[in-house]
Amino acid sequence: MTAAGAGLVGRDDEKARLGALLGHARNGSGGALLVLGDPGIGKTALLDDAAAAAVTAGSQVVRLDGYESESTLPFAAVHRLVSSLREHLGHLPPRQRQAIEVATGQGEGPPPDRFLVGLGLLGLLGRAGDASPVVGVVDDAHWLDTDSVDALAFVGRRLAQERVALVVAARHETVAERMGGIERLPLDGLDTRASLHLLGRALDTQVDPSAAAAVARATGGNPLALIDLAADLTGPQLGELAVGDGNVPVGSHLQRHYAQRLAQHDAVVRTWVLLAAADTSGNLQLITAAAKELGLGADGVDRVEIPGLVTLSPVVRFRHSLARAACYDAASGVDRRRAHRALAAAADHLGDVELEAWHASRAAAGPDPAVAARLAHAAELAARRGASASRARILARAADLTPPGPERDARRISAAEAALTVGAVHVARRLVESVPAETADPVTRGRGTVVRYQLTLFLADGENLRGTVATLVAAADDFHGREPDLERRTLMQAFEAAVTVARSMTGTTLGALGRRLDAAADAGGRDATVLRGLAAVVLLPYADAVAPARAAFDALCDRPDGELMHLGTAVAALGAFLWEDTTRARALDRAYAAARDAGALRVIDTLAWVASAAELLGGSVDRAVGFTEKVLAVRRAMGYDSENVVNAPVMAWQGAPRALVGAVTDGAAATGFGGVEDLGAWALGVRDLADGAYQDAFDRLAPLVDDPFLQLTPLQYPDYVEAAARSGHLDAARRVTALLQERAAANGAPWCRGVTERCLALLAPDDAAGAHFEAAIEALSRTVAATDLARTHLLHGEWLRRTRRRRDAADELRLAVRLLQGCGAGIFVPRGQAELAATGAGAAGAAGPVGAEAPIAPLTPQERTVARLAAAGSTNAEIAAQLFLSPSTVDYHLRKVFQRLGISSRRQLAEHLEPREP
Incomplete structure (x- = not known):
């Protein structure tokens, strides 16, 4: 804090940290700092000092203060920030520019995700920093609207190689929670x-x-x-x-102190000050208009400046938020409501619908249907701008002002849905629990049930997660005959939930789910084909299910990308059921690209998990790892602790200790994620195969095969057959191979035919095995199942060596090792090298590193991802949009990659890496 004519006292350490932040930004290494402290602790003084230092050093300062009256106005703070950077808008990619314009009410378009708005802000600040260093100073962030807080938090977490520093000051821990991932500077009292x-x-x-x-x-x-x-x-x-x-008690004493100063003035001045305190935005035009509504003359404004309390400069400013609170609290409830009514009327005259609704809601002493309706309208305006957080808060207030009954319940559920969209799980839970299921109308009850399911999934509530399929079917029953679209969508969610919980499902059965899906399909509608196909997967013998499942799969893949991005689990499940590896991969890539372009990070997070599993089961380990790295990047961008992102099957394929993989798998089982548990167990079985521990692999895979689950288990048949054949369980191997033959005959898919031929080769006599191996390789060469192809070459090479065709075996094993390295299946490389050594052709040097793994081993996961995208031909701007970075940060990472690999161009990079990035 400063006294008149004096510098900042007792804040040398804090000034040093801020000075370091600003210095790094000037040198092209941006960053952010969140200053947290109690009222009056000196946050504003510290920010003022930092801003002055920045100006002295030649940086441009962008200042942003929070106002309570704007706290429910969607993207209000972003709007003010963008106004000061508008000259750089034209340099943004079109989707980011549109997101900014829609969010700030300056353009038309689909509601943008708040993270895409954040990416646009990052681009604006980065572009401004190209001219001269930029210091963003945000004070009273606890009064910012939540959508703007989220956008600024995104920027703060992604600042890296930009000449931009962001300093945010707040006093509420809620702000700190939303700004997770940003370094904090707690501000305590002076010594x-x-x-x-x-x-x-x-x-x-x-x-x-x-x-x-x-x-x-x-x-x-x-x-x-x-x-x-x-x-x-x-x-x-x-x-x-x-x-x-x-x-x-500092707060109460100071407020009493400020109230006593105000009490020394006449009623006209006190009313003017009350209007300013009630509005908080400092908008002198609005306050003057409100004073006129109350019959106050213009002379009041000349006397409103109270030394040490209120000033006009040219907006109304209070000495401190405690001074504002004191002036507001000093008035009676009647006077406060009267002030808000006047401000609402003034806002209406000025054409500010959202501000008018906010003040009208504060003027209401109890339920007021008319005001509630205006708030609901303001909430829909917020939705059009992609401001889900503001929509949730406005709808919650609208519900509070709605008389008890169906309309209030529906508004609370709508508020809960909006809150969940932005991750405000505790708010969503409070809202949904405030609607009693026993008295709510069926549609509202069903919507509440869906919100509870999403909360359960988000919080990994194992006890409730296992019962979510039954819960969602009950919600669909509530929608039946009332909201057919909601019924169909909820049943598709129920199928996705079944895939998620797998064998841990409680409260219903797969058969019951299948019959409910089939009944909904009978009712017709746009989703009827998809529902029929999902029902067939559950209910029908495989050969009979192929046709309806294919029709459903094709119908999904024909959906527009904006819809497809919400259907990733169904696409992956039907693609796996049909063994349609290529079409499935393309559809998931389309879905991922659509979610990425929309900035829908939560959707990206889900799609990346789904795609990672799909690639492990029928693609390449390398792509699976790439999708896992995307999950890490997305979690960091959303402010979550990315260190907690663990993918058990990927870990097993990458050679993580078995005990660690087992612990992660057990954790998934404990929280109800049965699908992850099954994948973890399967991946450990594959790890046993790679190590030549065939009996262990058989013992681990047998429980999965003996209790098959939907589309997942048949994809594990080839591994089970290899384990059974190599461990002497030939009858079991023949039985499961016959099942694979039936599927291959029914679906006609090259991937299924390829692995079936491989299984037949493992069981065939030597005079027939070669033909089966060749048929397997021919079929798999027409797929994207790179790992299966590489493993087939390995098994073929092993067979060739055992049949004493050493030269052919050596050639085949060299190819196998190269392919295994190239697709990221490194756990099988030692087995291949050992076989190669047994041919007498040598091991380690024979294959040499091929593909991405060996040459880029020193790179970080983010550098690896940037390198692959660049090798695939993406520009820096395109890579930045995909990874939610700025182009400057991408350029920085590429320079480091070039340095580490000893290259100087993208052409050379492409020679080092095989571009496999979606």
């Missing part, structure tokens, strides 16, 4: 020495040192309290503090 120094500057008279020390101690070193409160303490009060050991 005794600094407190005495500041107190000495602030007081006009001499104070006994012991009394001064007591004031410093009692106020906890709060600078605002030291300056404002101590000056008003009487001699006896100082004496009491000198011998006491209690703390002064």
